[in-house]
Amino acid sequence: MSFLSRWKTALKTAEGKFFVFLISGFLVFSLFVLAGAFLIDPHEDFGTGLVEPLVLTNRSEKLEMITSLDEKPEILIFGSSRTFTMDPAQIFELTGKRAFNASVSYGRSEDHDAIIHYLAEQQIAHPETLIIGFSAGAFNNDPIETQLLNNKYLKQYLAEPPTPLRKRAPRTLKDKLNAQYIADMFRAVFFHASGFPTDRVSFLPNGMQDTQDSPYDExxxxxxxxxxxxxxENVSEPQWERLEAFRSLARYSIDNNFQVKVVLLPMPSITRARLIEDTDLIAIEERLITFFTDEMPDNISFYNFSEVQSFGGSEEGFNDPTHPNIANTRLITEAIFY
Structure with missing residues (x-):
């Protein structure tokens, strides 16, 4: 009897039928999970989500907010979540100019370059001044944020066209699909039906995060x-592509006649001391300082506030190892304009 004949005979037994049922169930479940991951998209990896993702989607949100403003801002704030609490109202008090906080989660040079190109070319905003806050870690080797790759307005301004979704999606699913990802799919559906927790990050009409300082907790x-x-991690110098993205922004600032104030943001001294010991932080910062002070045009000003005392801040003015609180951010803002 051939192997194929023996196999067909085996499948007719009770054990064989159970095996077929088990394999079929596994395949159906796998297809369900793959389809759910792509359509629910809990981490905004594909831009296909049928429900609101668990992660912040503030690139799209901030573009919608600034487009709806009655008066165009004269000053824009760029950065990551570290600048979420920089207050446009305080800037108006200091300068008499309207401002908007356009910072986005994990914002890096490629985000800033794409956003200013889009806003100016679409005549949504043509600011006199950009304030860009960053940490040395913003020039690391992390991949470009998928929310930027998926944003139909911003992705056209990237130096290299993003990989098409049909090619990127299988690799993303291979790298990210695990038990936690599946759990996040169900969490996203649950929150869509019942509402998100009240502590979810939200923004005021001027783009600043709607929040209050929490007590210092070492x-x-x-x-x-x-x-x-x-x-x-695995970073010894600023990523070349991110320096190039900032050079693109610098050229655009000259062509469009606006000033840029670049701020190297602080972290708690205890965090900074540990990073100096564990990483190449000093070498990375020195390269960035040289880049911003020696290689940028005259319309770009650089403020090295990497240490708390450099702007008169407080060691207790941090919410965590990387985020200055509102009080320290207000001191940074004052130091920029005085």
């Missing part, structure tokens, strides 16, 4: 040190 800073450390 244990929280110590416990979350790994988040700061991750920004410098």
């Amino acid at each position: 244990a929280k800073i110590d416990d979350n040190y790994y988040r700061a450390l991750a920004l410098f």
